[in-house]
Amino acid sequence: MDLRKLIYSWKYPSILLFGIGISNIGSWVYFIALNLIVFNMTGSPLAVAALYIIRPFAAVCINLWSGSFIDRLNKKHVMIFLDVLHGVVIVCLALFSASLWMIYVLVFLINMASSVYGPTSVSYITMLIPAEKRQRFNSLRSLIDSGAFFIGPAITGLLFIIGSPIYAIYINAFAYFFSAIVTLFMPNLEKNRTNDKTAGEKMSMKVFKEDWMVVLKFSRKFLYVMTIYFLFSVFIVMQTAVDSLEVAFSKEVLVLTDSEYGFLVSIAGAGILTGALINVIFTKKLTVSMLIGAGAVVVSAGYLIFAFSSSFTVAAAGVFLLAFANAFANTGFYTFYQNNIPVKVMGRIGSLYGFAEAFLIIIATAAFAIGAQVLSIQAMVISGAVLMLLLTAALFCLAVQPSKNNFYKIIPEDVKTS
Template sequence: MDLKKLVHPWKYPSVLLLGIGISNLGAWVYLIALNLMIFEITGSPLAIAVLYILIPLATMFTNFWCGSIVDRLNKRNMMIFLDIFRALCLFFVPWLLDVSLLLLYILVFLINMATSMFNPTSMVYITKLIPSEQRKWFNSLISLIDSGAFLLGPALAGLLFIIGTPKLGIIINAIALFLSGLITLLMPNVEKQSQTISNGEKLSMQLLKKDFQIVMNFSRKSVYIMLVYFLFSSVFVMTAAVDSLEAAFAKEVLSLSDSDYGFLVSIAGAGIIIGAFINTLFVKKMAISLMIGLGSIFVSVGYIIYAFSNSFIIAAIGFFILSLFLAFANTGFLTFYQNNIPEDVMGRIGSLYGLVEATFIIITTGIIALLAQIISIQFAVITGALVMLLLSVILCAFNLKSSKRNYYQPTTLEKQRGKHKFELL
């Protein structure tokens, strides 16, 4: 076997995964450090809550127009710019803490906006770079990296805080993002021959209306694809809403101490990393439809067990099950999305529907919180988990339709694109 021929096709994907890994680790350090610094200055849980509200708000403010830019600009160059922009903003965060909390929130909002733009940009770039035959495997590795960051990120943050201060953690993340941008410079320019980059169009309301119509036309012509997209997104909107009550549920319903709750979160982390590892081992043998459908159902079953629990052990079992199957569901959906959404409109579709998803997260989280306030926390969590399970069963029923099997396999066109992409590697 020629080792060079075996390694060469994974040269650029490996570099890309390295950049993703560095960025994800840095993001955890940044999140924990910023929480600690703001709480130390203000002593207010509300001040920290504002940080989490800024994330969906930035998505809502950004996504209705950023897709039009993403689909028209060079993706690699845009990723480099956004990484460096976020790195520069982060360098100013420690100093703004001592100046003005309002200015800090504005800067964090800008960072979140850049992240909201980066996500659809990187999705399109990955789709263009990775051949369809490799996507499941590549997406499984992304899930493994995300899982590793979930476990290693807080540990790295703790180590940095022992050595230095949370401010050092912020600076480290800025350096990580800058390195991520430099790593992206090593990646191939997959759009050298693209005709959509320099078409002379300027961002305007007329252009946004035109792009909105393009997305709507695609949605009408691709009802099944968008139905799967909507159902999968709805399942994970419910997970976000239920997760918002996680700490309150652990304290009020399960009567856990802080250390017990920390151990419960660690069990979820173990489930995530084990699930992601199993996913990478068997991903090539698993059908995308089963990964999405059954993966979502088992995630929901885990939430159901957790919602009806009245002890640490039962809650831990639920946490472990839902975490274990997250990687399967996410990998399957990402591959389905990449194989069925056209690359030239992927940015606009992802951004517009991401805006809808962020809106639903805010609304659903508000409803769940209201139910917890009016009735009880456990009733609210059970309601959310049951709705999630219902959506998962409907999603699975659509996934497993034999007449829709072609949506879960690379088409002839995709295979031709895949061969072309291998030439870039």
């Protein structure tokens, strides 16, 4: 393939990656600013913690039925609508930031929109990116995500110096409006959906139940695929639960100062960026099965080192390792998911399993918080890390089975769904 053809083949993926990058930077700006606004308003860590609970709660409220809409509506149009909705609600958030309860309500709406946007964008990306380019695209997306981890907080800090956190909220709204404009230039991949009998179907409880049965039947038929999916989802749940105790562990167990903790976060950022760069460079030589299995195991090993650490140096090594390996694990998982889940049911599967994941996050985070109070913070972090290692060891064993190699190869859509 000559250079001109190569550039043309990556035209739309590059535009999409650019839009994702801008949106991710805006999200980091918003995330940090919102935490600061709520803390300055209340002086309560619990009020800030409530922001973290709202996200999975919003997913639980919407994911049971949103997949039915995602699979029946035009993905490009839904993405544009949700970007605009995000922007409008975030502007309202800035305007009504004097009321804590209004902030919670608007954050709930924002997270509901995000819960729908995630499965929609994955479906659209799967249609847009040919199977042979998905691993490369996902590795580049991981690199962009890690770049946003650095750039977003840096922009937020600059905005705090020259203005107030409210300016940062407006920046995030602008990022979503910009993302909507970028999506406008993307191809409409579903403008001729005349052969899809579900496209114009009316929504009802009967349709929702039928869709849940579709997901159940697919899960039974492709048990291996959905087992990998579920195990990786539980792996994410465990990460979230352990991460919820990260600050308390760093301050109370490791006795780190605020500046030392900030440096620890920077080390995590360096790990993410380093892993993403290596992932992009060597992506053609890395198999999807090893990315998922080995990547997840190394992430768990990093958490285990962090959990047993008694000094800043050891903790930093663990944090760097887990952040480094996450780039590989996520790239492998997204590639596996896109290559094995048909687009026509991707919205329903992603949403329904997303519902289960969000529900488990709420349960696990609450259980770890209670355990930290009853037992100790270190005991809960160690328990979480050990459970994570056992879980990812099982995931690794399933992923690298020679008899399952076909699930990690590029398989035509008609073969997957036959």
